[in-house]
Amino acid sequence: MALKSTHGPFDGSMSIVYECPTCSVQTAMLTNRAETQMVRSLGVRIGGRTTPEEPMETLRSNLASVQEESPEGPPSGTGGKCPFTGMVNDAIGAAESEPKKPVWTAEALARIEAIPHYIRPMVKRNVESYAREQGYLEIDEDVMDAVRGSLGM
Template sequence: MRFLCVTCNEAMKLERVEGPEDGSLSVLFACAACGNRVAMLTNPWETQLVRALDVRIGGRSSPVEPMEFVRSMLASGREAGGGGASPSLPATGPASPSGCPFSAMANLAAETPGAIRQPGHPAIGESDASEPAPDPHPAIGEPRAPSGPVAGVPNSQLAWSPDAERRLERVPEFIRPMIRQSIEHFAAEHGYRLITPEVMAEARGAFGM
């Protein structure tokens, strides 16, 4: 799998991998020509499929250990002499069998003008002539402009519980603003005023994550 920068027609380079966190890997790619960046999130099944192939996203950083895969993947294995089991994936929240996380995010983008859409690149069939020229390459983690109104609770009335904020802190920094925004949209649409870990888990399930 590879990602191409449509503007530059260049293959994007892998920049960073974080996780798995709650079964999801976060992978950041950047275009070497224009610096444009995209983040890819995997759901637990996609993460597990990569693990099952015994390959490392981002490449290997340590030499291969004998039977490293079997020892790290056995759920009920016994310790073998001279080798310990590798750490397991952390437990995940409730999972949903529904679709791909990207489709959920794309839907959010479609429902919320400007939420996810790439700055400087209007959606197909949409004109952005009236919009001010945005910075085509905002820094990672830089907050985007507030999104438009959604049905239900206005975003301004949403609050995050301390537990939910702590859980959000576990999300890699470069995708945190997008995750925050997605969960706020989910909460607003479902009439929640306080975002708790339970609401986050529900949103995660709805996103197919």
């Protein structure tokens, strides 16, 4: 089987599609959102790590809002021997380091400002992640509505 494509990560889940080079049969692997969060909450780094462990790594990397002057969150650390987890980490890393950040319209920004401050950064990241996933270069109120819809809200 050869890697065909990856989709996501979006909303905590992503899929990886493999294809048989001979008969073209495809197999997809899907990460489950709840399981992904559970594994994350345990401090497990999928695929192992290449960076040294940092003190209070799980605590700092899992907080939705942190002290502005606190030390930076610990590096994510990729690596390991499993090709599947390597692909997951690469895809997540690629998604997180996407250079083209969508631009927020004034109306969308006003709407995000109405969200409680302690959860605002997380919501903003999720909307931006959705916009990148869908290929939007601009985040307006329609995009925000679409995110709400995708979350079943």
